[in-house]
Amino acid sequence: MKVTLERAALLKALGHVQRVVERRTTIPILSNVLVRAGAGTLRLKATDLDLEVTEELPADVAQEGATTLPAHTLHDIVRKLPDGSQVTLDMSGDTGQLVLRSGRSRFQLQCLPESDFPDLAAGEMTHRFALPAGQLKHLIDKTSFAISTEETRYYLNGVYLHTMERDGETVLRVVSTDGHRLARVEMAAPQGSAGIPGVIVPRKAVAEIQKLIEDPASDVGIEMSATKIRLTLGAVVLTTKLIDGTFPDYGRVIPAGNDKMLVVPKSAFAAAVDRVSTISAERGRAVKLALSDGKLILSVNNPDSGSATEELDVEYDASPLDIGFNARYLLDITAQLDSDTAFLKLADPGSPTLVQDREGAPALYVLMPMRV
Known part of the structure:
Protein backbone atom coordinates (compact mmCIF):
# COMPACT_ATOMS: atom_id res chain seq x y z
CA MET A 1 0.00 0.00 0.00
CA LYS A 2 1.22 3.48 -0.85
CA VAL A 3 -0.95 6.57 -0.68
CA THR A 4 -0.41 10.35 -0.47
CA LEU A 5 -2.93 12.92 0.71
CA GLU A 6 -3.38 16.34 2.32
CA ARG A 7 -2.57 16.50 6.03
CA ALA A 8 -5.70 18.62 6.78
CA ALA A 9 -8.07 16.12 5.13
CA LEU A 10 -6.43 13.16 6.87
CA LEU A 11 -6.51 14.92 10.25
CA LYS A 12 -10.20 15.76 9.93
CA ALA A 13 -11.11 12.19 8.99
CA LEU A 14 -8.97 10.70 11.76
CA GLY A 15 -10.62 13.10 14.20
CA HIS A 16 -14.00 11.68 13.24
CA VAL A 17 -13.10 7.99 13.51
CA GLN A 18 -10.56 7.85 16.35
CA ARG A 19 -13.07 9.11 18.95
CA VAL A 20 -14.77 5.72 18.78
CA VAL A 21 -11.60 3.92 19.86
CA GLU A 22 -11.46 3.23 23.59
CA ARG A 23 -8.26 4.36 25.32
CA ARG A 24 -8.15 1.15 27.31
CA THR A 25 -9.09 -2.10 25.65
CA THR A 26 -8.00 -5.69 26.23
CA ILE A 27 -8.37 -6.50 22.50
CA PRO A 28 -5.34 -5.04 20.66
CA ILE A 29 -7.04 -4.76 17.23
CA LEU A 30 -9.70 -2.43 18.72
CA SER A 31 -6.97 0.13 19.46
CA ASN A 32 -6.34 0.37 15.72
CA VAL A 33 -7.95 2.12 12.78
CA LEU A 34 -8.40 0.21 9.54
CA VAL A 35 -6.74 2.04 6.62
CA ARG A 36 -7.69 0.90 3.11
CA ALA A 37 -6.39 2.53 -0.10
CA GLY A 38 -8.04 1.90 -3.42
CA ALA A 39 -9.42 3.60 -6.58
CA GLY A 40 -8.34 7.13 -5.68
CA THR A 41 -9.66 7.04 -2.12
CA LEU A 42 -8.47 6.28 1.39
CA ARG A 43 -11.03 4.66 3.67
CA LEU A 44 -10.71 4.78 7.45
CA LYS A 45 -12.70 2.65 9.86
CA ALA A 46 -12.74 2.38 13.67
CA THR A 47 -14.96 0.37 16.01
CA ASP A 48 -15.46 -0.62 19.65
CA LEU A 49 -17.67 -3.61 18.61
CA ASP A 50 -20.85 -1.63 19.44
CA LEU A 51 -20.21 1.47 17.35
CA GLU A 52 -18.42 1.81 14.02
CA VAL A 53 -17.45 4.95 12.10
CA THR A 54 -16.06 4.96 8.57
CA GLU A 55 -14.97 7.83 6.34
CA GLU A 56 -13.74 7.95 2.76
CA LEU A 57 -11.55 10.76 1.44
CA PRO A 58 -9.83 11.44 -1.90
CA ALA A 59 -6.16 10.44 -2.10
CA ASP A 60 -3.37 9.82 -4.59
CA VAL A 61 -3.10 6.03 -4.50
CA ALA A 62 0.13 4.65 -5.95
CA GLN A 63 -0.44 1.14 -4.63
CA GLU A 64 -3.68 -0.27 -3.29
CA GLY A 65 -3.78 -2.18 -0.03
CA ALA A 66 -4.98 -2.20 3.57
CA THR A 67 -3.66 -2.48 7.11
CA THR A 68 -4.50 -1.32 10.63
CA LEU A 69 -2.60 1.29 12.64
CA PRO A 70 -2.73 2.54 16.25
CA ALA A 71 -5.58 5.06 16.06
CA HIS A 72 -4.64 7.58 18.74
CA THR A 73 -0.92 7.48 17.87
CA LEU A 74 -1.65 8.08 14.19
CA HIS A 75 -4.00 10.96 15.02
CA ASP A 76 -1.42 12.56 17.31
CA ILE A 77 1.32 12.30 14.67
CA VAL A 78 -0.82 13.88 11.93
CA ARG A 79 -2.06 16.57 14.34
CA LYS A 80 1.54 17.64 15.04
CA LEU A 81 2.61 17.82 11.41
CA PRO A 82 2.86 21.30 9.81
CA ASP A 83 -0.22 22.89 8.22
CA GLY A 84 -0.40 22.44 4.46
CA SER A 85 1.93 19.44 4.38
CA GLN A 86 1.48 16.23 2.38
CA VAL A 87 1.39 12.87 4.14
CA THR A 88 2.53 9.61 2.53
CA LEU A 89 1.59 6.23 4.01
CA ASP A 90 3.87 3.54 2.61
CA MET A 91 3.69 -0.17 3.37
CA SER A 92 5.43 -1.50 0.27
CA GLY A 93 7.97 -3.58 2.23
CA ASP A 94 7.49 -6.89 4.06
CA THR A 95 8.47 -5.60 7.51
CA GLY A 96 4.96 -5.55 8.96
CA GLN A 97 5.44 -1.85 9.58
CA LEU A 98 4.05 1.21 7.83
CA VAL A 99 6.24 4.21 7.09
CA LEU A 100 4.60 7.64 7.39
CA ARG A 101 6.49 10.46 5.70
CA SER A 102 5.79 14.16 5.67
CA GLY A 103 8.49 16.64 4.66
CA ARG A 104 11.56 15.70 6.69
CA SER A 105 9.56 13.72 9.25
CA ARG A 106 9.52 9.92 9.11
CA PHE A 107 7.66 7.52 11.41
CA GLN A 108 7.59 3.74 11.45
CA LEU A 109 4.35 2.36 12.87
CA GLN A 110 3.64 -1.20 13.94
CA CYS A 111 0.66 -2.72 12.08
CA LEU A 112 -1.83 -5.46 12.75
CA PRO A 113 -3.31 -7.40 9.80
CA GLU A 114 -6.49 -6.18 8.16
CA SER A 115 -8.01 -9.67 8.42
CA ASP A 116 -8.17 -9.34 12.23
CA PHE A 117 -10.32 -6.21 12.07
CA PRO A 118 -13.99 -6.83 13.04
CA ASP A 119 -16.87 -5.77 10.78
CA LEU A 120 -19.99 -4.38 12.45
CA ALA A 121 -21.83 -3.19 9.37
CA ALA A 122 -23.11 -6.59 8.24
CA GLY A 123 -26.87 -7.19 8.16
CA GLU A 124 -29.94 -6.02 6.27
CA MET A 125 -31.46 -2.62 7.06
CA THR A 126 -35.26 -2.78 6.77
CA HIS A 127 -36.18 0.93 6.88
CA ARG A 128 -34.65 3.95 5.13
CA PHE A 129 -35.41 7.67 5.29
CA ALA A 130 -33.62 11.02 5.27
CA LEU A 131 -33.67 13.91 7.71
CA PRO A 132 -32.14 17.41 7.50
CA ALA A 133 -29.02 17.42 9.69
CA GLY A 134 -30.18 20.56 11.51
CA GLN A 135 -33.44 18.89 12.53
CA LEU A 136 -31.65 15.75 13.71
CA LYS A 137 -29.25 17.86 15.77
CA HIS A 138 -32.21 19.75 17.26
CA LEU A 139 -33.92 16.49 18.29
CA ILE A 140 -30.74 15.18 19.92
CA ASP A 141 -29.65 18.45 21.56
CA LYS A 142 -33.06 18.84 23.22
CA THR A 143 -33.12 15.34 24.70
CA SER A 144 -29.58 14.00 25.24
CA PHE A 145 -29.10 15.80 28.58
CA ALA A 146 -31.73 13.55 30.20
CA ILE A 147 -30.14 10.22 29.18
CA SER A 148 -29.52 8.06 32.23
CA THR A 149 -25.97 7.09 33.18
CA GLU A 150 -27.14 4.36 35.57
CA GLU A 151 -25.89 1.13 34.01
CA THR A 152 -28.34 -1.09 35.92
CA ARG A 153 -31.23 0.53 34.03
CA TYR A 154 -29.48 -0.01 30.71
CA TYR A 155 -32.68 0.56 28.70
CA LEU A 156 -32.55 4.24 29.75
CA ASN A 157 -28.92 4.67 28.55
CA GLY A 158 -29.94 6.18 25.22
CA VAL A 159 -32.64 8.07 23.33
CA TYR A 160 -35.85 6.35 22.23
CA LEU A 161 -36.62 7.02 18.56
CA HIS A 162 -40.03 6.08 17.17
CA THR A 163 -43.00 7.25 15.12
CA MET A 164 -46.63 7.47 16.19
CA GLU A 165 -49.99 8.81 15.04
CA ARG A 166 -51.18 12.02 16.68
CA ASP A 167 -54.22 14.03 15.59
CA GLY A 168 -54.29 12.20 12.27
CA GLU A 169 -50.63 12.93 11.49
CA THR A 170 -47.50 10.78 11.80
CA VAL A 171 -44.87 12.32 14.07
CA LEU A 172 -41.26 11.30 14.77
CA ARG A 173 -40.47 11.41 18.46
CA VAL A 174 -37.23 11.31 20.41
CA VAL A 175 -37.54 10.66 24.16
CA SER A 176 -35.03 10.32 26.99
CA THR A 177 -35.38 9.96 30.75
CA ASP A 178 -33.26 9.16 33.79
CA GLY A 179 -36.20 8.61 36.12
CA HIS A 180 -35.96 12.13 37.60
CA ARG A 181 -36.70 14.10 34.43
CA LEU A 182 -38.00 13.35 30.97
CA ALA A 183 -37.46 15.09 27.63
CA ARG A 184 -39.72 14.54 24.62
CA VAL A 185 -39.33 16.31 21.28
CA GLU A 186 -41.32 15.64 18.13
CA MET A 187 -41.51 16.72 14.50
CA ALA A 188 -43.53 15.78 11.44
CA ALA A 189 -42.33 12.34 10.38
CA PRO A 190 -40.08 12.46 7.28
CA GLN A 191 -41.13 10.47 4.22
CA GLY A 192 -40.32 6.79 4.62
CA SER A 193 -40.11 6.80 8.42
CA ALA A 194 -43.67 5.65 9.14
CA GLY A 195 -43.73 2.20 10.70
CA ILE A 196 -40.10 2.17 11.83
CA PRO A 197 -39.45 0.00 14.90
CA GLY A 198 -39.11 1.88 18.18
CA VAL A 199 -35.37 1.81 18.85
CA ILE A 200 -33.05 2.94 21.67
CA VAL A 201 -29.89 4.61 20.31
CA PRO A 202 -27.02 4.30 22.87
CA ARG A 203 -25.58 7.32 24.68
CA LYS A 204 -22.11 7.02 23.09
CA ALA A 205 -23.57 6.92 19.57
CA VAL A 206 -25.80 9.92 20.35
CA ALA A 207 -22.74 11.92 21.47
CA GLU A 208 -20.85 10.97 18.28
CA ILE A 209 -23.78 11.97 16.05
CA GLN A 210 -23.87 15.38 17.74
CA LYS A 211 -20.17 15.89 16.98
CA LEU A 212 -20.39 14.61 13.39
CA ILE A 213 -23.16 17.02 12.33
CA GLU A 214 -21.10 19.86 10.88
CA ASP A 215 -23.39 21.17 8.13
CA PRO A 216 -26.98 21.70 9.38
CA ALA A 217 -28.19 22.29 5.80
CA SER A 218 -27.15 18.82 4.59
CA ASP A 219 -29.30 15.68 4.72
CA VAL A 220 -28.61 12.67 6.91
CA GLY A 221 -29.48 9.27 5.49
CA ILE A 222 -30.89 6.96 8.17
CA GLU A 223 -31.19 3.20 7.80
CA MET A 224 -32.35 0.91 10.58
CA SER A 225 -33.32 -2.58 11.53
CA ALA A 226 -34.49 -3.99 14.85
CA THR A 227 -30.88 -4.31 16.07
CA LYS A 228 -28.81 -1.60 14.30
CA ILE A 229 -29.02 1.93 12.95
CA ARG A 230 -26.77 3.47 10.30
CA LEU A 231 -26.42 7.19 9.62
CA THR A 232 -24.72 8.63 6.55
CA LEU A 233 -23.44 12.17 7.09
CA GLY A 234 -21.67 13.17 3.89
CA ALA A 235 -18.52 11.04 3.63
CA VAL A 236 -18.95 9.69 7.19
CA VAL A 237 -20.98 6.56 7.95
CA LEU A 238 -21.82 5.72 11.58
CA THR A 239 -23.26 2.32 12.42
CA THR A 240 -24.25 1.36 15.94
CA LYS A 241 -25.89 -1.53 17.70
CA LEU A 242 -29.13 -0.57 19.42
CA ILE A 243 -29.87 -1.15 23.09
CA ASP A 244 -31.64 -4.50 23.40
CA GLY A 245 -34.34 -3.54 25.87
CA THR A 246 -37.83 -2.11 26.25
CA PHE A 247 -38.17 1.62 26.79
CA PRO A 248 -40.75 2.36 29.51
CA ASP A 249 -44.25 3.63 28.68
CA TYR A 250 -43.25 7.28 29.03
CA GLY A 251 -46.80 8.50 28.29
CA ARG A 252 -47.86 7.46 31.77
CA VAL A 253 -45.30 9.84 33.29
CA ILE A 254 -46.46 12.93 31.38
CA PRO A 255 -49.07 14.68 33.56
CA ALA A 256 -52.36 15.53 31.88
CA GLY A 257 -54.29 17.18 34.70
CA ASN A 258 -51.87 19.82 36.03
CA ASP A 259 -54.01 22.95 36.41
Whole structure:
Protein backbone atom coordinates (compact mmCIF):
# COMPACT_ATOMS: atom_id res chain seq x y z
CA MET A 1 0.00 0.00 0.00
CA LYS A 2 1.22 3.48 -0.85
CA VAL A 3 -0.95 6.57 -0.68
CA THR A 4 -0.41 10.35 -0.47
CA LEU A 5 -2.93 12.92 0.71
CA GLU A 6 -3.38 16.34 2.32
CA ARG A 7 -2.57 16.50 6.03
CA ALA A 8 -5.70 18.62 6.78
CA ALA A 9 -8.07 16.12 5.13
CA LEU A 10 -6.43 13.16 6.87
CA LEU A 11 -6.51 14.92 10.25
CA LYS A 12 -10.20 15.76 9.93
CA ALA A 13 -11.11 12.19 8.99
CA LEU A 14 -8.97 10.70 11.76
CA GLY A 15 -10.62 13.10 14.20
CA HIS A 16 -14.00 11.68 13.24
CA VAL A 17 -13.10 7.99 13.51
CA GLN A 18 -10.56 7.85 16.35
CA ARG A 19 -13.07 9.11 18.95
CA VAL A 20 -14.77 5.72 18.78
CA VAL A 21 -11.60 3.92 19.86
CA GLU A 22 -11.46 3.23 23.59
CA ARG A 23 -8.26 4.36 25.32
CA ARG A 24 -8.15 1.15 27.31
CA THR A 25 -9.09 -2.10 25.65
CA THR A 26 -8.00 -5.69 26.23
CA ILE A 27 -8.37 -6.50 22.50
CA PRO A 28 -5.34 -5.04 20.66
CA ILE A 29 -7.04 -4.76 17.23
CA LEU A 30 -9.70 -2.43 18.72
CA SER A 31 -6.97 0.13 19.46
CA ASN A 32 -6.34 0.37 15.72
CA VAL A 33 -7.95 2.12 12.78
CA LEU A 34 -8.40 0.21 9.54
CA VAL A 35 -6.74 2.04 6.62
CA ARG A 36 -7.69 0.90 3.11
CA ALA A 37 -6.39 2.53 -0.10
CA GLY A 38 -8.04 1.90 -3.42
CA ALA A 39 -9.42 3.60 -6.58
CA GLY A 40 -8.34 7.13 -5.68
CA THR A 41 -9.66 7.04 -2.12
CA LEU A 42 -8.47 6.28 1.39
CA ARG A 43 -11.03 4.66 3.67
CA LEU A 44 -10.71 4.78 7.45
CA LYS A 45 -12.70 2.65 9.86
CA ALA A 46 -12.74 2.38 13.67
CA THR A 47 -14.96 0.37 16.01
CA ASP A 48 -15.46 -0.62 19.65
CA LEU A 49 -17.67 -3.61 18.61
CA ASP A 50 -20.85 -1.63 19.44
CA LEU A 51 -20.21 1.47 17.35
CA GLU A 52 -18.42 1.81 14.02
CA VAL A 53 -17.45 4.95 12.10
CA THR A 54 -16.06 4.96 8.57
CA GLU A 55 -14.97 7.83 6.34
CA GLU A 56 -13.74 7.95 2.76
CA LEU A 57 -11.55 10.76 1.44
CA PRO A 58 -9.83 11.44 -1.90
CA ALA A 59 -6.16 10.44 -2.10
CA ASP A 60 -3.37 9.82 -4.59
CA VAL A 61 -3.10 6.03 -4.50
CA ALA A 62 0.13 4.65 -5.95
CA GLN A 63 -0.44 1.14 -4.63
CA GLU A 64 -3.68 -0.27 -3.29
CA GLY A 65 -3.78 -2.18 -0.03
CA ALA A 66 -4.98 -2.20 3.57
CA THR A 67 -3.66 -2.48 7.11
CA THR A 68 -4.50 -1.32 10.63
CA LEU A 69 -2.60 1.29 12.64
CA PRO A 70 -2.73 2.54 16.25
CA ALA A 71 -5.58 5.06 16.06
CA HIS A 72 -4.64 7.58 18.74
CA THR A 73 -0.92 7.48 17.87
CA LEU A 74 -1.65 8.08 14.19
CA HIS A 75 -4.00 10.96 15.02
CA ASP A 76 -1.42 12.56 17.31
CA ILE A 77 1.32 12.30 14.67
CA VAL A 78 -0.82 13.88 11.93
CA ARG A 79 -2.06 16.57 14.34
CA LYS A 80 1.54 17.64 15.04
CA LEU A 81 2.61 17.82 11.41
CA PRO A 82 2.86 21.30 9.81
CA ASP A 83 -0.22 22.89 8.22
CA GLY A 84 -0.40 22.44 4.46
CA SER A 85 1.93 19.44 4.38
CA GLN A 86 1.48 16.23 2.38
CA VAL A 87 1.39 12.87 4.14
CA THR A 88 2.53 9.61 2.53
CA LEU A 89 1.59 6.23 4.01
CA ASP A 90 3.87 3.54 2.61
CA MET A 91 3.69 -0.17 3.37
CA SER A 92 5.43 -1.50 0.27
CA GLY A 93 7.97 -3.58 2.23
CA ASP A 94 7.49 -6.89 4.06
CA THR A 95 8.47 -5.60 7.51
CA GLY A 96 4.96 -5.55 8.96
CA GLN A 97 5.44 -1.85 9.58
CA LEU A 98 4.05 1.21 7.83
CA VAL A 99 6.24 4.21 7.09
CA LEU A 100 4.60 7.64 7.39
CA ARG A 101 6.49 10.46 5.70
CA SER A 102 5.79 14.16 5.67
CA GLY A 103 8.49 16.64 4.66
CA ARG A 104 11.56 15.70 6.69
CA SER A 105 9.56 13.72 9.25
CA ARG A 106 9.52 9.92 9.11
CA PHE A 107 7.66 7.52 11.41
CA GLN A 108 7.59 3.74 11.45
CA LEU A 109 4.35 2.36 12.87
CA GLN A 110 3.64 -1.20 13.94
CA CYS A 111 0.66 -2.72 12.08
CA LEU A 112 -1.83 -5.46 12.75
CA PRO A 113 -3.31 -7.40 9.80
CA GLU A 114 -6.49 -6.18 8.16
CA SER A 115 -8.01 -9.67 8.42
CA ASP A 116 -8.17 -9.34 12.23
CA PHE A 117 -10.32 -6.21 12.07
CA PRO A 118 -13.99 -6.83 13.04
CA ASP A 119 -16.87 -5.77 10.78
CA LEU A 120 -19.99 -4.38 12.45
CA ALA A 121 -21.83 -3.19 9.37
CA ALA A 122 -23.11 -6.59 8.24
CA GLY A 123 -26.87 -7.19 8.16
CA GLU A 124 -29.94 -6.02 6.27
CA MET A 125 -31.46 -2.62 7.06
CA THR A 126 -35.26 -2.78 6.77
CA HIS A 127 -36.18 0.93 6.88
CA ARG A 128 -34.65 3.95 5.13
CA PHE A 129 -35.41 7.67 5.29
CA ALA A 130 -33.62 11.02 5.27
CA LEU A 131 -33.67 13.91 7.71
CA PRO A 132 -32.14 17.41 7.50
CA ALA A 133 -29.02 17.42 9.69
CA GLY A 134 -30.18 20.56 11.51
CA GLN A 135 -33.44 18.89 12.53
CA LEU A 136 -31.65 15.75 13.71
CA LYS A 137 -29.25 17.86 15.77
CA HIS A 138 -32.21 19.75 17.26
CA LEU A 139 -33.92 16.49 18.29
CA ILE A 140 -30.74 15.18 19.92
CA ASP A 141 -29.65 18.45 21.56
CA LYS A 142 -33.06 18.84 23.22
CA THR A 143 -33.12 15.34 24.70
CA SER A 144 -29.58 14.00 25.24
CA PHE A 145 -29.10 15.80 28.58
CA ALA A 146 -31.73 13.55 30.20
CA ILE A 147 -30.14 10.22 29.18
CA SER A 148 -29.52 8.06 32.23
CA THR A 149 -25.97 7.09 33.18
CA GLU A 150 -27.14 4.36 35.57
CA GLU A 151 -25.89 1.13 34.01
CA THR A 152 -28.34 -1.09 35.92
CA ARG A 153 -31.23 0.53 34.03
CA TYR A 154 -29.48 -0.01 30.71
CA TYR A 155 -32.68 0.56 28.70
CA LEU A 156 -32.55 4.24 29.75
CA ASN A 157 -28.92 4.67 28.55
CA GLY A 158 -29.94 6.18 25.22
CA VAL A 159 -32.64 8.07 23.33
CA TYR A 160 -35.85 6.35 22.23
CA LEU A 161 -36.62 7.02 18.56
CA HIS A 162 -40.03 6.08 17.17
CA THR A 163 -43.00 7.25 15.12
CA MET A 164 -46.63 7.47 16.19
CA GLU A 165 -49.99 8.81 15.04
CA ARG A 166 -51.18 12.02 16.68
CA ASP A 167 -54.22 14.03 15.59
CA GLY A 168 -54.29 12.20 12.27
CA GLU A 169 -50.63 12.93 11.49
CA THR A 170 -47.50 10.78 11.80
CA VAL A 171 -44.87 12.32 14.07
CA LEU A 172 -41.26 11.30 14.77
CA ARG A 173 -40.47 11.41 18.46
CA VAL A 174 -37.23 11.31 20.41
CA VAL A 175 -37.54 10.66 24.16
CA SER A 176 -35.03 10.32 26.99
CA THR A 177 -35.38 9.96 30.75
CA ASP A 178 -33.26 9.16 33.79
CA GLY A 179 -36.20 8.61 36.12
CA HIS A 180 -35.96 12.13 37.60
CA ARG A 181 -36.70 14.10 34.43
CA LEU A 182 -38.00 13.35 30.97
CA ALA A 183 -37.46 15.09 27.63
CA ARG A 184 -39.72 14.54 24.62
CA VAL A 185 -39.33 16.31 21.28
CA GLU A 186 -41.32 15.64 18.13
CA MET A 187 -41.51 16.72 14.50
CA ALA A 188 -43.53 15.78 11.44
CA ALA A 189 -42.33 12.34 10.38
CA PRO A 190 -40.08 12.46 7.28
CA GLN A 191 -41.13 10.47 4.22
CA GLY A 192 -40.32 6.79 4.62
CA SER A 193 -40.11 6.80 8.42
CA ALA A 194 -43.67 5.65 9.14
CA GLY A 195 -43.73 2.20 10.70
CA ILE A 196 -40.10 2.17 11.83
CA PRO A 197 -39.45 0.00 14.90
CA GLY A 198 -39.11 1.88 18.18
CA VAL A 199 -35.37 1.81 18.85
CA ILE A 200 -33.05 2.94 21.67
CA VAL A 201 -29.89 4.61 20.31
CA PRO A 202 -27.02 4.30 22.87
CA ARG A 203 -25.58 7.32 24.68
CA LYS A 204 -22.11 7.02 23.09
CA ALA A 205 -23.57 6.92 19.57
CA VAL A 206 -25.80 9.92 20.35
CA ALA A 207 -22.74 11.92 21.47
CA GLU A 208 -20.85 10.97 18.28
CA ILE A 209 -23.78 11.97 16.05
CA GLN A 210 -23.87 15.38 17.74
CA LYS A 211 -20.17 15.89 16.98
CA LEU A 212 -20.39 14.61 13.39
CA ILE A 213 -23.16 17.02 12.33
CA GLU A 214 -21.10 19.86 10.88
CA ASP A 215 -23.39 21.17 8.13
CA PRO A 216 -26.98 21.70 9.38
CA ALA A 217 -28.19 22.29 5.80
CA SER A 218 -27.15 18.82 4.59
CA ASP A 219 -29.30 15.68 4.72
CA VAL A 220 -28.61 12.67 6.91
CA GLY A 221 -29.48 9.27 5.49
CA ILE A 222 -30.89 6.96 8.17
CA GLU A 223 -31.19 3.20 7.80
CA MET A 224 -32.35 0.91 10.58
CA SER A 225 -33.32 -2.58 11.53
CA ALA A 226 -34.49 -3.99 14.85
CA THR A 227 -30.88 -4.31 16.07
CA LYS A 228 -28.81 -1.60 14.30
CA ILE A 229 -29.02 1.93 12.95
CA ARG A 230 -26.77 3.47 10.30
CA LEU A 231 -26.42 7.19 9.62
CA THR A 232 -24.72 8.63 6.55
CA LEU A 233 -23.44 12.17 7.09
CA GLY A 234 -21.67 13.17 3.89
CA ALA A 235 -18.52 11.04 3.63
CA VAL A 236 -18.95 9.69 7.19
CA VAL A 237 -20.98 6.56 7.95
CA LEU A 238 -21.82 5.72 11.58
CA THR A 239 -23.26 2.32 12.42
CA THR A 240 -24.25 1.36 15.94
CA LYS A 241 -25.89 -1.53 17.70
CA LEU A 242 -29.13 -0.57 19.42
CA ILE A 243 -29.87 -1.15 23.09
CA ASP A 244 -31.64 -4.50 23.40
CA GLY A 245 -34.34 -3.54 25.87
CA THR A 246 -37.83 -2.11 26.25
CA PHE A 247 -38.17 1.62 26.79
CA PRO A 248 -40.75 2.36 29.51
CA ASP A 249 -44.25 3.63 28.68
CA TYR A 250 -43.25 7.28 29.03
CA GLY A 251 -46.80 8.50 28.29
CA ARG A 252 -47.86 7.46 31.77
CA VAL A 253 -45.30 9.84 33.29
CA ILE A 254 -46.46 12.93 31.38
CA PRO A 255 -49.07 14.68 33.56
CA ALA A 256 -52.36 15.53 31.88
CA GLY A 257 -54.29 17.18 34.70
CA ASN A 258 -51.87 19.82 36.03
CA ASP A 259 -54.01 22.95 36.41
CA LYS A 260 -51.66 25.50 38.07
CA MET A 261 -50.03 27.61 35.34
CA LEU A 262 -46.78 29.47 35.96
CA VAL A 263 -45.08 31.69 33.38
CA VAL A 264 -41.62 33.01 34.30
CA PRO A 265 -38.99 35.00 32.36
CA LYS A 266 -36.54 32.22 31.45
CA SER A 267 -33.21 34.03 31.84
CA ALA A 268 -34.12 35.74 35.12
CA PHE A 269 -35.49 32.47 36.50
CA ALA A 270 -32.38 30.44 35.54
CA ALA A 271 -30.07 33.11 36.98
CA ALA A 272 -32.04 33.20 40.25
CA VAL A 273 -31.96 29.39 40.56
CA ASP A 274 -28.21 29.43 39.91
CA ARG A 275 -27.62 32.15 42.50
CA VAL A 276 -29.61 30.65 45.37
CA SER A 277 -28.24 27.14 44.71
CA THR A 278 -24.73 28.50 45.38
CA ILE A 279 -25.43 28.17 49.09
CA SER A 280 -25.95 24.40 48.90
CA ALA A 281 -22.96 22.12 49.30
CA GLU A 282 -24.05 20.17 46.22
CA ARG A 283 -25.88 21.61 43.25
CA GLY A 284 -28.23 18.65 43.44
CA ARG A 285 -29.78 20.02 46.62
CA ALA A 286 -33.36 21.13 46.38
CA VAL A 287 -34.36 24.68 45.61
CA LYS A 288 -37.80 25.58 46.99
CA LEU A 289 -40.30 27.48 44.85
CA ALA A 290 -42.92 29.29 46.94
CA LEU A 291 -45.70 30.47 44.62
CA SER A 292 -48.42 32.96 45.39
CA ASP A 293 -50.42 35.46 43.36
CA GLY A 294 -47.98 37.04 40.86
CA LYS A 295 -44.93 36.22 42.95
CA LEU A 296 -42.29 33.49 43.16
CA ILE A 297 -39.82 33.18 46.04
CA LEU A 298 -36.86 30.82 45.46
CA SER A 299 -35.03 29.62 48.55
CA VAL A 300 -32.30 27.20 49.59
CA ASN A 301 -31.53 26.20 53.17
CA ASN A 302 -28.26 24.49 54.01
CA PRO A 303 -27.68 23.74 57.73
CA ASP A 304 -23.91 23.84 57.15
CA SER A 305 -23.57 27.15 55.32
CA GLY A 306 -26.73 29.20 55.65
CA SER A 307 -29.67 30.13 53.45
CA ALA A 308 -30.55 32.18 50.36
CA THR A 309 -33.76 33.63 48.93
CA GLU A 310 -34.69 35.56 45.81
CA GLU A 311 -38.01 36.97 44.64
CA LEU A 312 -39.33 37.19 41.07
CA ASP A 313 -42.46 38.73 39.55
CA VAL A 314 -44.28 36.01 37.59
CA GLU A 315 -47.59 35.18 35.96
CA TYR A 316 -49.40 32.93 38.47
CA ASP A 317 -52.96 33.23 39.73
CA ALA A 318 -53.69 29.76 41.19
CA SER A 319 -53.73 28.76 44.86
CA PRO A 320 -50.42 29.15 46.77
CA LEU A 321 -47.98 26.26 46.30
CA ASP A 322 -44.61 25.28 47.79
CA ILE A 323 -42.64 22.77 45.70
CA GLY A 324 -38.97 21.72 45.54
CA PHE A 325 -36.79 20.75 42.58
CA ASN A 326 -33.22 19.64 41.97
CA ALA A 327 -31.52 22.94 41.04
CA ARG A 328 -29.26 21.36 38.40
CA TYR A 329 -32.20 19.64 36.70
CA LEU A 330 -34.12 22.94 36.62
CA LEU A 331 -31.14 24.66 34.97
CA ASP A 332 -30.69 21.81 32.46
CA ILE A 333 -34.29 22.09 31.32
CA THR A 334 -34.45 25.89 31.15
CA ALA A 335 -31.27 25.79 29.02
CA GLN A 336 -33.23 23.78 26.39
CA LEU A 337 -36.04 26.31 26.03
CA ASP A 338 -35.92 28.50 22.92
CA SER A 339 -38.32 31.27 23.94
CA ASP A 340 -37.84 34.07 26.49
CA THR A 341 -40.30 32.49 28.91
CA ALA A 342 -40.70 29.16 30.68
CA PHE A 343 -44.23 27.75 30.90
CA LEU A 344 -44.76 25.39 33.87
CA LYS A 345 -47.85 23.34 34.63
CA LEU A 346 -47.94 22.27 38.27
CA ALA A 347 -50.31 20.17 40.39
CA ASP A 348 -49.07 19.62 43.96
CA PRO A 349 -45.74 19.24 45.85
CA GLY A 350 -45.56 15.50 45.16
CA SER A 351 -46.56 15.34 41.47
CA PRO A 352 -44.44 15.78 38.34
CA THR A 353 -44.33 19.22 36.70
CA LEU A 354 -44.59 19.90 32.98
CA VAL A 355 -42.20 22.47 31.44
CA GLN A 356 -42.46 23.93 27.90
CA ASP A 357 -41.70 27.04 25.87
CA ARG A 358 -45.40 27.52 25.48
CA GLU A 359 -48.65 25.53 25.47
CA GLY A 360 -48.46 22.84 22.76
CA ALA A 361 -44.75 23.34 21.95
CA PRO A 362 -43.05 20.39 20.15
CA ALA A 363 -40.52 20.07 23.00
CA LEU A 364 -41.89 18.93 26.36
CA TYR A 365 -40.09 18.29 29.65
CA VAL A 366 -41.25 16.56 32.83
CA LEU A 367 -39.52 17.13 36.15
CA MET A 368 -40.08 15.15 39.35
CA PRO A 369 -40.21 17.29 42.52
CA MET A 370 -38.04 16.88 45.63
CA ARG A 371 -38.99 17.14 49.26
CA VAL A 372 -38.15 20.49 50.86
